[in-house]
Amino acid sequence: MNAAFEVAAGPEGFRLGRLRTAHGEVATPVFMPVGTQATVKTMLPDELAQIGVSILLANTYHLHLRPGSEVVARMGGLHRFMNWSRPILTDSGGYQVFSLAPFRTVREHGVSFRSHLDGAECFLGPREAMEIQSRLGADIAMVLDECPPWPCDETTARGAVERSLRWAAECRAWKTESAPGSHARLFGIVQGGSHDSLRRECARRLVEIGFDGYAIGGVSVGEPEPEMLRAIEASVPELPADRPRYAMGLGSPTQILEMIARGVDMFDCVLPTRIARNGVAFTPEGYLHVSAGRYRQDERPIQEGCPCPACRNFTRAYLRHLFNAEEILALRLVTWHNLTFYIHLMHAARETIRAGTFDAFRRGFLERYRPPATPVPRTMQRPKTRIRHAARA
C-alpha cells in the first residue's frame, strides 16, 4: 500500500509526490476542482483534462440523494457516469454535518439527515459512507467525520474528535472486512477545531489506526486565516512523512502556497469555480471584477499570457458584456480561466520545488498578489440556473 505514494524532498526541503490510483497517477502538490454533483460546474471533462486537472472531487451525500448511489453504480460507476477517466476523491458527507447543520442530527453511531431536497430521511454512518463511496467507485474515499462549526469550545470539539475517531476506525474495519481487494485508498480526517492539543491527539490516534493518507478537516468553516494555518501547523508534524496530506476545502492561492510550505500535498476548494460565477477572475495581481464599468472598452484579456480560451480569444470588454447580459458563456469562460489559474499555480509550485526555487516563487507571488479588500464570504450566494422552474413553464 505504501507504494501508492512516493514522496521526495526538493532541494529546499519542500515535498514533491506521486500518488498512484486505479485511474492513474497524480503529481503533488495538487489542486482538485470540486464536482459535487458529478460535474465541475459549467465544464466538460475534456476541458478539465485539457487544463491539466489530474483529480476531481465529488460528494457522497449529494450524489447519494441525487441521482442516487445505486443509480450511479448501475450506470457503471462515477467515472463512466460523468465520463471522467482520471482519479476521483469523494468526500464522505462529514462536511455536510457543518454545511447542512439545520438538516441533520449527529448521533453516536452516525448522522441523520433530512434531505435538503425533499426532506426524506437519510442516515449516514461509517458503514453507509463507505458503501456509498464504494458504489460510486471512488479512487480515494474519506472516512466519515464530524466537522464542527467555528468557534467551538473544547468540550464540543473533543466530542467531535472522539466520534470522528470511532467512525474512522469503523470505516477502516469496513474496508478490511468488506472490500479487502479494493484498489480504493482510504484517508483519515484530523479534527479538533482551533485546539492544538486536540488536533495533535486526533492526528496521532488516526495514525495508530493507519490510513493511506491523512486529511485536515474542520478548516475553512469561517475561522480567521491565522487560526486555519495554526490548525494545519498543529496537525502536520504528527502525520507520517510517507503518506499524502490533504487540507480539506482550502483555499485561496496564497493560502495554498503557505500550506505547501508547511508540508501539505493536496487541496480542494470551490473558490475558483464559485467566484467565477460571481464575475471574479484570478490574476497574479489579485481579483479582477469582470463586470466592472472600467472594463467597458478594455481590449486586454483577463490576464496577459494566460493560455485559457477566455484569455486567448476574448477581451475584458466582451466578458463584461456577457456578465451584464447574464449570458451563460460568461460563467463558462471565467470558470475556465480560474481553474487554469489554479492548475498553473500548482504546476509552478511543483516546478519550483523541483528546482529549489519554491521559496522565492512563493514570496514573489505573495508580494505581487493583492488579496481582496473584503474577502468573498463563504456564505456568498451561489448563482442559480432556474432551469427546473423554467422546464415546467
Add this chain to the structure above:
Amino acid sequence: MNAAFEVAAGPEGFRLGRLRTAHGEVATPVFMPVGTQATVKTMLPDELAQIGVSILLANTYHLHLRPGSEVVARMGGLHRFMNWSRPILTDSGGYQVFSLAPFRTVREHGVSFRSHLDGAECFLGPREAMEIQSRLGADIAMVLDECPPWPCDETTARGAVERSLRWAAECRAWKTESAPGSHARLFGIVQGGSHDSLRRECARRLVEIGFDGYAIGGVSVGEPEPEMLRAIEASVPELPADRPRYAMGLGSPTQILEMIARGVDMFDCVLPTRIARNGVAFTPEGYLHVSAGRYRQDERPIQEGCPCPACRNFTRAYLRHLFNAEEILALRLVTWHNLTFYIHLMHAARETIRAGTFDAFRRGFLERYRPPATPVPRTMQRPKTRIRHAARA
C-alpha cells in the same frame, strides 16, 4: 452585386445556393443560429464552427442598448468582439416592434422604444437602423420594418406594409448614399400579415426598390402553421429567383423542410437553443424530454449515431441528472445537440437536393418525426441565470 448569390436548381427543381459575403461563403439552404446578445447561448464560437455553423444572427436593438453599438464598433466590430470569423446577419429591430410591443410607439418615421433594460429612450428609424448595423459590421443587414401582431386586420396590416416599404426605400437610399463601398448586403422584408394580396403587393414593391435578398417577416408571431405556410406561399412567387429568400424566425425541423420545398433558402430560429435550455432535445422521432423519470437509468445517448459531444460521451441518465441538479452543463450539452441536429438536417437537405432525392428525404423525415402533442408556446419562459443578482450578493 448579383454574383453575391449563385443559385441552381437540383434535379427535382429545389434550390441550392451559394451566398458570398466579406466573411466567406454560405451554402444554402442554411440555418442560422441566433446570437441576439453577441453569443449563441451557452456556446463558444469554436464549437459552433465545429458543428458546421456557417452564419449567425445578431440583433440591432439588443446590441445597441447593451453593450452599445459604439462600444462594439470601438472594439473592432461584432466579428472581433465575439470572436466569430464567419458571416453575421443582423436583424434590424423590426421584430422588437412585435416582441417588445409594451415598450414602443410606432411613428411614421420610425419606432420609439423605451429600453426594456432601464427605460431610456431609444429611437430607431431607417437611418438609425442602418447606422447601427454598419457599426456592428454586419455582413447582411436587414431593412427596418414594422412587424405587426397576429391576428391583424387588413387596415392595420396595410399601414404596417406602407410604413415598412417607405422605411425599406430609405434604408436602400442610405446604403447607396452613405456606404456606397460597403460589402454589406441589404435585405428587404415582406410584410402583409395573413393577407395574401398584401403580401404579394409588398413583395412586388420591394423588388422594385431592389435588394440583395428578400426576407419574409411577420411570420412566427403566434399564427397557426397553415397561415404561416400561406404567407410564405403568397410571397415567394413574387421574389426574383436569383436572390436569396429568408423566412424570419422559422422554424421547426418539419416547417423548415416544407419551406425549402417552397423555395426558401435561409432560416433562423431560437427553437433549438431555447428548448434545449428547457430540457428538450431533438431526435429524428421528435422531442425527447431529457429530464423525464423514464431516463433515470437509460444508458443510451439522446440520439444514436449523433456526433455531438452530448451523444458521444454521455447517457440520458447523466443528462437527466444534470437537469434535475440544475447544472449548467445540462444546458450546454442539449444546446450543442440541438444545434448539431439542425445543422445536420440542413446538410442532409442540401445533399439530397443535389442528389435529386430531397422529396423522398422530406417525406421520410415527416413520417418518422412525431411533432410534440402540445407545441412549445413561443412565450415559453426563458431560463435565467441570475448572475447579475448573485454577483452583487
